[in-house]
Amino acid sequence: MDSIVEIKGLKKSFINRNNSLFKKNKKINVLKGVDLKIKTGEVYGLVxxxxxxxxxxxxxITRLLKEDSGDILYKNERINDIKNKRLKNYRKEVQMIFQDSSGSINPKKTIKWILEEPLKIHGIYDKTSNEYLNDRLEDVGLGKEHLKRYPHELSGGQRQRISILSALILNPKLIVADEPVSSLDVSIQAQILNLLKDLQSNYNLTYLFISHDLNVVSYLSDRISVMYMGKIIETGDVENIMKMPAHPYTKVLISSVPKINRKNNRIIIKGDIPKYNSDIGCDFYSRCPYAMDICKKNDPDEINLEKNHTVKCHLFGR
Ligand SMILES: Nc1ncnc2c1ncn2[C@@H]1O[C@H](COP(=O)(O)OP(=O)(O)OP(=O)(O)O)[C@@H](O)[C@H]1O
Ligand SMILES: [Mg+2]
Structure with missing residues (x-):
């Protein structure tokens, strides 16, 4: 399968302004060489x-931020420096859904205005747009009666349906969904996850699905990457990650997913959260129950475990 987006060696640092864990005005390396390859048509979970x-x-990936270094490929073309028309077209094809819909939809405008705006910006608004909007509203479980309402007149779940629809309205190829259900009640979360699942097959979408919640990520994803302190430490098909996690940190994440009838075999994480900028050794060293001497000294390379399953940990490949 072809990749739709690929990132290679992505690095990003910020100057710390107000995070009390770090010194003020100190540089924090937030992404320390991230590689990932999203295949067309899949749901790729990042947890x-x-x-x-x-x-x-x-x-x-959505170009809201500029990287310090690394390559971003869209359909095999490097897009780090695209501008103007190409950037506008990229933004049409690669959309984002945010955790908090109030950040992505304008509270002062009606739903009709919010949904028509992207069509107008891209010059594809015409007299068929009304019918188009009505059909699309149905696709997300809403009706045309919602068009004249303001965001605050909708429930949280309905608002999230609108922000999903505003990401869909231009027929994108890839949707980056950043914690799309985290701000919702658990009962509503399942509805929205099922909606995202249905839309993915009906619209032939590819998702990068971001969440801190492995339960949520594993429900939708075909493949999962586990991120720890600015690096991908394990990637695999969802079944392999959930049933045969390799990295001690992935095991911790899985053992802390609450499940009814599950034996109490939680792994206890020890040590403090280490600081960023620890250039040498494995970032998980100070918290790892299996830490060895080598982990303190050398950053682990990526090891292939089986088909589609890679890990960065010194416990493997020795
Ligand atoms: N604009 C910024 N300026 C300074 N620091 C930032 C900025 N954006 C993010 N950070 C810092 O970068 C680190 C990573 O932030 P990021 O939002 O990517 O994490 P996340 O994995 O999405 O976390 P969460 O699960 O809480 O959403 C954090 O330490 C954060 O404080
Ligand atoms: Mg986040």
Whole structure:
């Protein structure tokens, strides 16, 4: 299968302004060489704890942020420096859904205005647009009666349906969904996840699905990458990751997914969260239950375990 987006060696740092964990005005390396390859038509899950760099990765792919270095390929073409028309077209094809719909939809405008705006910007608004909008509203489980309402007149779930629709309205190829259900009640989360699943097959979409919640990610994804402190530490098909996790950190993530009837075999994580900028050794060293001497000294290379399953950990490939 062809890749739709590929990133290679992606690096990004920020100057710390107000994160009290780090010194003020100190440079924090947030992405430390991220590689991933999203295949056309798949749901690619990106999971990891808060602050590991998931949103930064998504924002760079959607060009909301500029990387420090690394390559971003779209359909095998490097798009790091595209501008004007090409950038506009890329943004049409690569859309983002955010965690909090209030950030992505204008609270002062009606739903009709919000949904028509992208069509107008791209010069494809005409007299057939009304019918188009009505049909698309049905696709996300809403009706034309919602068009005249304002965002605050909708429930949280309905608002998220609108922000999903505003990402869909231009017929994108890839959707970067950044924690699309995290702000919703658990009962609504399942509805929205099922909607995303249906839309993916009906619209032939590819998703990069970002979440800190492995349960949510594994529900939708074909493949998963686990991110830890700005690096991908394990990638594999969802079944392999869930049933045969290799990296100790992936095991921790899986053992902390609550499941009814599950034996209490949680792995306890020890040590403090290490600081960024630890250039040598494995970033998980100080918390790893299996840490060895080599882990402190050498950054692990990527090892192929089986088909489509890679890990960066010194426990393997010795
Ligand atoms: N604009 C910015 N300026 C300074 N630091 C930033 C900026 N954006 C992100 N960071 C820092 O970069 C790190 C990674 O942030 P990012 O939002 O990518 O994490 P995340 O994995 O999406 O976390 P979460 O699960 O909480 O959404 C964090 O330490 C964050 O504080
Ligand atoms: Mg985030």
């Amino acid at each position: 990891g704890e808060s602050g590991c760099g998931k949103t930064t990765t998504g924002n760079i």
